[in-house]
Amino acid sequence: MTYPLGLQLRGLDVLVVGGGPVATRRISPLLEDGARVTVVAPTVSQEIRDWNGRGELRWQARAFMPSDLDQVWLVLTHTSDPATQDLVSEEAARRKIFCVKGGDPEAGTAWVPSVAESHGVTVGVNANKDPRRAKRIAAWLE
Numbered sequence: 765m766t767y768p769l770g771l772q773l774r775g776l777d778v779l780v781v782g783g784g785p786v787a788t789r790r791i792s793p794l795l796e797d798g799a800r801v802t803v804v805a806p807t808v809s810q811e812i813r814d815w816n817g818r819g820e821l822r823w824q825a826r827a828f829m830p831s832d833l834d835q836v837w838l839v840l841t842h843t844s845d846p847a848t849q850d851l852v853s854e855e856a857a858r859r860k861i862f863c864v865k866g867g868d869p870e871a872g873t874a875w876v877p878s879v880a881e882s883h884g885v886t887v888g889v890n891a892n893k894d895p896r897r898a899k900r901i902a903a904w905l906e
Contacts, residue, residue: 770888775798777837782803806826839863839864842867878899
C-alpha cells in the first residue's frame with residue numbers, strides 16, 4: 765500500500781537526474797506546478813534544452829554528484845545507468861529526501877501516479893507499482 769499524498773512544489777527545488785524521454789515527461793508537470801527544477805545529465809532532450817534556454821529550468825551538463833541533493837525537496841532519477849540510479853536513491857535516502865527511482869519503484873520512496881483530469885477534477889492512480897495498469901485505469905476514469 766502507498767500513502768496517497770499531493771505535493772505543493774511551487775517555489776521548491778526539485779532535482780531530475782537524467783535527460784531522456786521519461787525525465788522529459790516528468791519535468792513538464794513539475795514546471796506547470798511552479799517547481800524550481802534542476803536537471804543533471806550529460807545530454808538531454810531538445811525539449812529540456814529549450815526549457816533551459818528560456819530559463820524555465822536549470823540544466824547542469826554533467827554526471828550526478830551527491831552535492832546536487834543539497835537543498836532539494838524531491839529528486840527523480842530517470843537514467844539508463846543502474847549505478848547512477850542506485851547512487852541517487854541511496855544518497856536521497858541517507859538525506860531523507862523523497863526519491864522517484866525510475867524503473868525500480870521498489871527501491872524508491874515515492875512514485876508518480878498516472879493522472880486523469882476532467883471537469884476540474886484531478887485523480888492520481890497508483891496501481892501497486894504497476895504503471896501500465898495505472899495508465900489503463902486513469903484512461904478509463906477520463
